[in-house]
Amino acid sequence: MAAIATLGSHCALQVLKGARDEGLRSVLVCERSRESLYRRFAFIDEVIAVDSFTEIAGDGAAASALESSGAVLVPHGTLVAQMSHADVEAIRAPVFGNRHILRWESDRDMKERLMREAGLPTPRAVDGPGEISGMTIAKRQGAAGGKGYFVSSSSEEYEKKRARLIADGVISGDERLYLQEYIPGVLAYLQYFYSPLTGTLEFFGVDSRHESDIDGLARIPADSQAPSMAPSFNVIANSAMVLRESLLPRVYEMGESFVEASARLVKPGMNGPFCIEGVYDDEARFTAFEFSARIVAGTNIYMSGSPYTALIHDEPMSMGRRIAREVRLAEAESRLDDVTT
Ligand code: ATP
Numbered sequence: 001m002a003a004i005a006t007l008g009s010h011c012a013l014q015v016l017k018g019a020r021d022e023g024l025r026s027v028l029v030c031e032r033s034r035e036s037l038y039r040r041f042a043f044i045d046e047v048i049a050v051d052s053f054t055e056i057a058g059d060g061a062a063a064s065a066l067e068s069s070g071a072v073l074v075p076h077g078t079l080v081a082q083m084s085h086a087d088v089e090a091i092r093a094p095v096f097g098n099r100h101i102l103r104w105e106s107d108r109d110m111k112e113r114l115m116r117e118a119g120l121p122t123p124r125a126v127d128g129p130g131e132i133s134g135m136t137i138a139k140r141q142g143a144a145g146g147k148g149y150f151v152s153s154s155s156e157e158y159e160k161k162r163a164r165l166i167a168d169g170v171i172s173g174d175e176r177l178y179l180q181e182y183i184p185g186v187l188a189y190l191q192y193f194y195s196p197l198t199g200t201l202e203f204f205g206v207d208s209r210h211e212s213d214i215d216g217l218a219r220i221p222a223d224s225q226a227p228s229m230a231p232s233f234n235v236i237a238n239s240a241m242v243l244r245e246s247l248l249p250r251v252y253e254m255g256e257s258f259v260e261a262s263a264r265l266v267k268p269g270m271n272g273p274f275c276i277e278g279v280y281d282d283e284a285r286f287t288a289f290e291f292s293a294r295i296v297a298g299t300n301i302y303m304s305g306s307p308y309t310a311l312i313h314d315e316p317m318s319m320g321r322r323i324a325r326e327v328r329l330a331e332a333e334s335r336l337d338d339v340t341t
Pocket of ligand 1: 077123137139146147149180181182183184187209211233235277279289290292
């Protein structure tokens with residue numbers, strides 16, 4: 001019987017509960033400092049304690065324990081944020097989905113290339129601070145979760161805010177920031193699952209994010225906002241959304257073209273969960289500023305299913321459970337190689 005493993009953070013509870021719901025064994029790789037949290041949950045069958053998640057790469061005791069558990073490792077945002085591309089490639093356990101595409105998520109240039117290949121409308125990239133002419137967002141490399149990101153409308157404003165973040169120790173002086181046109185509108189994070197077993201795409205749900213302290217800014221009258229204030233986009237929580245039904249054809253179209261583009265650029269393609277992240281403008285047009293090529297934490301809202309999974313599955317279906325089901329079905333058909341890398 002296959003097992004499911006993941007790192008103790010991000011959406012581990014959802015993923016491991018999903019494994020249990022599908023009758024699979026659940027394995028948690030857990031930093032010692034967090035063991036007491038995860039020991040509260042009876043659906044976690046086995047814990048591999050580590051000091052650092054990077055221990056699952058290579059030949060150490062944790063890597064061997066993971067490999068001998070026979071588990072398929074489900075990657076999530078913490079793995080992307082804390083492990084280098086070389087570390088991810090050095091994991092000996094099978095990784096759910098496509099581990100190679102995680103690199104495309106972490107590298108801004110590769111990310112842009114894949115989004116362009118998928119034909120997704122994206123915000124204009126701004127070449128450098130000298131090119132800032134309208135509202136521009138500065139982002140860090142990788143999945144920084146919006147921490148230390150800031151908006152500016154001129155190179156002077158950019159330099160002032162950057163200097164302040166460096167002084168506050170939020171970003172380092174030699175960090176190369178990525179600049180992009182800021183699009184105002186309604187932010188939406190579109191969650192999908194693509195099954196290579198059946199060749200079908202499921203739209204799983206959509207969430208919005210609560211980001212600090214940019215979200216708090218709307219509660220402060222403009223004349224009380226400090227001119228030098230550089231609000232950040234640090235994700236604190238997610239909440240549920242449903243889209244106007246007329247937007248759904250485009251949602252599926254974007255998901256499908258992303259799956260097709262990934263199959264062309266990063267074999268074996270975008271298998272499993274992913275998310276296209278962007279903004280609906282005043283014409284209800286979607287501009288994508290980002291994708292995540294793995295399960296996103298926004299799926300935690302739908303541990304008992306979403307309004308959209310209720311239309312596809314006749315039982316409560318979380319993304320974690322959907323992953324476990326794919327592993328279970330793949331194992332039954334002797335096709336585990338098709339759903340892992
Ligand atoms: P994560 O890994 O959590 O997805 P990230 O570090 O890759 O985060 P983004 O998702 O690209 O960062 O951006 C973080 C936040 O900044 C977004 O949730 C959104 O609020 C805001 N944001 C990013 N790009 C734009 C944009 N072009 N226009 C408007 N808002 C944006």
